[in-house]
Amino acid sequence: MxxxxxxxxxxxxxxxxxxxxxxxxxxxxxxxxxxxxxxxxxxxxxxxxxxxxxxxxxxxxxxxxxxxxxxxxxxxxxxxxxxxxxxxxxxxxxxxxxxxxxxxxxxxxxxxxxxxxxVIPGASLGEAGELVSYDDRRELAGFLAQVLRQVHALPVESSAVMRRSWDSFAAFLQERRLHCLDNHRRWKALPDHLIDQIEEYLIPLSELMDDEGGPYILHCDLNRDHVLGAWEGVRWTPAGIIDFGDARAGDRLYEFVALHLGLFRYDKRLLGRFLTQYGVEEHWKDNSRLVRRLMNYTLLHEFNVLDQLCEAHPSVREAASLPELAAWIWDLGTPSPSPSSDDGVVA
Structure with a gap:
């Protein structure tokens, strides 16, 4: 050959x-x-x-x-x-x-x-861009909730690579934590005063991971480029997801980071619809511990998921603390930061 x-x-x-x-x-x-x-x-x-x-x-x-x-x-x-x-x-x-x-x-x-x-025919959400209506994005949020429920239900015990053990995910997070501060200083996605708070804001891994049940098979990088759909007249209908090269077994909260920041673009109405369809929205209300865990996973994420935050939402530079930023991003009861333009993101 x-x-x-x-x-x-x-x-x-x-x-x-x-x-x-x-x-x-x-x-x-x-x-x-x-x-x-x-x-x-x-x-x-x-x-x-x-x-x-x-x-x-x-x-x-x-x-x-x-x-x-x-x-x-x-x-x-x-x-x-x-x-x-x-x-x-x-x-x-x-x-x-x-x-x-x-x-x-x-x-x-x-x-x-x-x-x-x-091949899943069609164009990615990233390629379709702002031609996709807000109603179609809402439908996409519900579609992805059902898809990820199926992904997370895949039998990890049948995997040849991913183990039904939290040890591997904990080791991955520990490695991310060792380099977390250096990564954010290199990426420069957050203002310096927020980067300086990272070490104090990160919680112990024992408090971060929800190791009751699971771990679950995660896609880990479900962003706008990895969801494909087809045009039916003026409507864009989702058809499937691709690219499992970053998959791993772990905490489902880690999955939601790329989804919310990279695909929903911080739109909490889309996040709320996703969570309702997924079946966990009731756990997100008035849950400050959950918000902190999600922000920890955001900071520890393998990719620079905050890269477009300040460009799309300049007002986040005014956040005095990481807890305030976490509420803006993850607390469904807190108004989102105002976007710089109409990119399908709702304040």
């Missing part, structure tokens, strides 16, 4: 210039399709830009190759394992695994593992 020299990049910048270049990757996609007899493999288009090269073949298959630049050694087995679990619930609106393997044998050089899945 490995008749073509393996992909090589001088540095991350070189990789960034080429990872969505269909002409560059076409020979490798052909290798995959020919090996698994997925022919004719004549129309190859780049998927939505993410971390790894993804290409749509003949409108039927998605070929995803895993780079070693961004944790590919972990995201490949995680995503492969996730799709095997998803196959246990045919009702879950997610791609189906068709094939997997590596372009080259494992050895001293990166072997370029890959997976092939079915």
């Amino acid at each position: 490995h008749s073509i020299p393996r992909p090589r990049f001088e540095d991350v910048e070189h990789y960034a210039k080429l990872f969505t270049n269909a002409d560059y990757w076409t020979p490798y996609v052909h290798m995959v399709c020919e090996h698994h007899q997925l022919v004719p493999c004549s129309d190859i288009k780049a998927g939505f830009p993410g971390t790894n090269p993804v290409f749509i073949v003949d409108g039927r298959y998605a070929v995803k190759l895993y780079t070693d630049w961004f944790n590919g050694y972990a995201s490949y087995p995680t995503e492969l394992d996730s799709y095997r679990l998803i196959a246990m619930n045919p009702q879950l609106p997610a791609p189906a695994l068709i094939a997997h393997g590596s372009l080259y044998p494992e050895g001293t050089e990166w072997h370029w593992p890959y997976i092939v899945t079915t």
